[in-house]
Amino acid sequence: MADALTLTGIRKTFDGFVALDDAHFTLRWGEVHALLGENGAGKSSLMNIAAGLYAPEAGSLHVxxxxxxxxxxxxxxxxxxxxxxxxxxxxPTFTVAENILLGMPRNDVRSHRQRLASLTDAIRTQASALGFAIEPERRVDTLSIAEQQRVEILKVLLAGGRIVILDEPTAVLTDAEAARLLDAMKALARQGAAVALVTHKIADVRRHADRVTIMRAGRTVSTLDPRTTSESELVGAALGEALPPTAREPGSPGRVRFAMRGVSTASRAGAPPMLKGLDLAVRAGEIYGLAGVGGNGQSELVAAIMGIQPIASGTIELDDARDIQTMRAEARRALGIATIPADRYRLALAGALSIADNFGVAHLHEGRYGGLFRIDRRRLAADAQTAVTTFDVRGVRNVQQKAALLSGGNAQKLVIAREFGRAPRFVVAHSPSRGLDVRAAAQVHARLRAARDAGAAVLLISEDLDEILSIADRIGVISRGAIVAEFDAPGDRHAIGQAMIATHDDARAESPVFSESKVSHVA
Structure with a gap:
């Protein structure tokens, strides 16, 4: 039987940086084939060539x-x-249905209105099969990161994809959502399709992949059977070394440093208010982990903290009685608030600007690099280079290159380097290890622990329950814009998961279990 997709001897450079060098990958019909490797190993670049986004400079592609x-x-x-x-x-300004329609084949003679109506029904059917709660009429800019991820997955499936490439598909999904999605992809493969899974989650590889290809530094290292390869062996193959185990070290909580009392957000066009009387308190010297199904107010919570989203009622307090809700974003940062947003490219980085400019932008208002019209470029470049080295940001030839040339994981490291460029008093981190390999994720967690141990209050918001359980000192569950349950660490995984599901949208909780017949395509 012919192979679905074969890439051989692939080479690709970006502005002189070698991203791929003699890389190989073979995907068979009927299988889920994982790609594993460090950030910057070339996994996404190789798959972008398979998807037609990049053209290789050498090598061949077969379908x-x-x-x-x-x-x-x-x-x-x-x-x-x-x-x-x-x-x-x-x-962002299109609805879910309109975005999915953009990816559909254009040989349909029906009117735009007719195609959109038919597609709306298909979206609901496919979303239900996957257990996704998605309203086709919602505008994308009102959706959370996790909800946007679901739209992208639906877009590929409804367009009739038979060779499906998933780049970190479970990074912002809960355990139940991730398992349901990957079970669906395995069923799709068994029906005769082929699925390539780019991921850093070893558990997903071992549970759902038929084969796994390891990449390091732009080259293919090996292809293995994940069912007969241990987790430590996979980590060692991907990193070139085994990671030492990390012990769980609890914090020493002090007084409440950050609090939100009765906070509700103003409604936005086309969407109801997401925060509804939310109460939250984070103490100095602790990491408060906030778990929840994506789309329950997590993004609005971060936006309200940073002054991007106005609140309709309630107070936001830093260090006892200081109410910061009327302060501008730069004033909040000046008080020692650091933020790591979930969408690093839209909210944390300007891809067209240099690495140095992206690092220094957070410090310009302090006068560290002079005024806006006379910036000390030499000092800025030196500080950026130090940060790149300290935080292990890879793929950097010099700090004047564009930030857009960094891989997703290394872009995240740059954001973290900037936010921890000075000692923060309060850190809000939304899915900080999204798309990071195990080494980089461990480094991020170490930074959050170090901030906590230095006396900062840390709010960790994540759909990845493993991340919450590994470092949080207290755990809350957010649903429908409010904290509905709290647990002391280490927490009971089952109880937390039940709280996340039981308090979520009734329709979401009652989504039918996936069966093979429910994976559909609209040609």
Missing amino acids: DDNPVRFSGPRDAAAYRIGMVHQHFKLV
């Missing part, structure tokens, strides 16, 4: 054992290749 050349994603789509990108390709 069904036939040589092909893609001039863009539309060529790849003609071969029914679809990719769910780690950083989403959605139009």
Whole structure:
């Protein structure tokens, strides 16, 4: 039987940086094949070539054992290749249905209105099969990161993708959502499709993949059977070394440093208010982990803390009685608030600017690099270089290169380097290890612990329950814009998971269990 997709001897450079060098990958029909490696190993770059986003400088690409050349994603789509990108390709001002319609084949003679109506029904059917709560009429800019991820997955499946590439698909999904999605992808493969899974989650690889290809520094290292390879062996193969075990070290909580009391947000066009009388208290010297199904107010919570989202009622307090709700974002930062947003490219970095500029922008108002019209570029470059080295930001030839050239994980390290450039008093981190390999995730967690141990209050918001359980001192569950349950660490995984599901949207909780017949395509 012909192989679904074969990439051989692939080479790709970006502005002189070698991203791929003699890389290989073979995907068979009927299998889920994982790609594993460190941040910057070349996994996403290789799959972007398979999806027609990049053109290789050397090497060959075969579909069904036939040589092909893609001039863009539309060529790849003609071969029914679809990719769910780690950083989403959605139009914010369009609805869910309109975004999905953009990716559909254009040989339908029906009117736009008729196609949209038919697609709306198909979206609901497919979303129900996957256990996703998605309203086709919602505008994308009113959706959380996790909800946008679901839209991207639906877009590929409904376009009839038979070679499906998933780049970190479970990074912002809960345990139950991730298991349901990957079970669905395995069932899709068993029906004759082929699924490539780019991930850093070893558990997902071992549980759902038929084979795993390891990449390091742009090269293919090996292809293994994950069912007969231990977790430590996979980590060692991906990193080139085994990671030492980390012991759980509890914090020493002091007085309440940050509090939100009765906070409700103002409603936005087309969406109800997401925070509804929320009460939250985080103490100095503790990491408060906030778990929940995506789309329950997590993004609005971060936006309210940083002064981006206005609140309709309630107070936001830092260090006892200081109410910061009327302060501008820069004034809040000046008080020692650091933030790591979930969407690093939209909210934390300007890809067209240099690494140095992205690092220094948070410190310009302090006068550290002079005024806005006379910046001390030499000092800025020196500080940025020190941060890049200290925080192990890889793929950097010099700090004047564009931030957009960094891999997702290394872009996140740059954000963290900037936010921890001075000792913060309060840290809000939303999915900080999203898309990071195990080494980089461990480094992020170590930074959060170090901030806590230095006396900072840390609010960790994550859909990844493993991340919450590994470092949080207290755990809360958010649902429908309010904290509905709290647990002391280490916490009971089952009880926390039950609280997340039981308090969520009734329709979501009652989603039907996936069956093979429910994976559908709209051609």
